[in-house]
Amino acid sequence: MPDRALELVLPWPSKDLSPNARVHFRVKARATKLARQTAAVLANEAGWRGMVLPPGRLHLWIDCYQAPGKKLPDDDNMVGRCKPYRDGIAQLLGIDDALFYGHLFVKDERRPGGQVVVRITGGPAAAGHSTTGEGA
Secondary structure, rough: OOOHHHHEEEOOOOOOHHOOOOOHHHHHHHHHHHHHHHHHHHHOOOOOOOOOOOOOOOOEEEEOOOOOOOOOOOHHHHHHHHHHHHHHHHHHOOOOOOHEEEEEEEOOOOOOOOOOEEEEHHHHHHHOOOOOOEEE
C-alpha cells in the first residue's frame, strides 16, 4: 500500500448520526447518506480508488479530535457516528467493510471544527501476526 494513501482527514460527523440522537428516520438517513458520500469523495480525491490492498483483513484506525470548547464524546457514540465514513471508504475501495478491524480513539487534543483522521494498515503483518501461523 503506497504511503500517500495512509491518512485521510474527514470532517466531524453530524450529531444526527449519534446512536443517542432522537431524530426522525429521514433526518438520520439524509445525514448517513451525506457522510458516506463525503468519505467516498474525499478518499477518491486522496487517491484511494484503485489502491492495491494487502490480502486479508485491514486495520482501520480512526482518531477523533473534537472542536475546542465542546464536550468530548464517548467512544461507543463515535463508533456509530463514524459508521457511514467506514461504509463510504469500503465502497470506494470496492471491499466489504467487514474486512476492517476498527480501532477508534477519542483524543484529548482539540482541532478547529473537529476532525476524524482515518488510516488503513494492512493484513496480518500489521497486527504482528504471521500468515503461516508462526509467532511474528
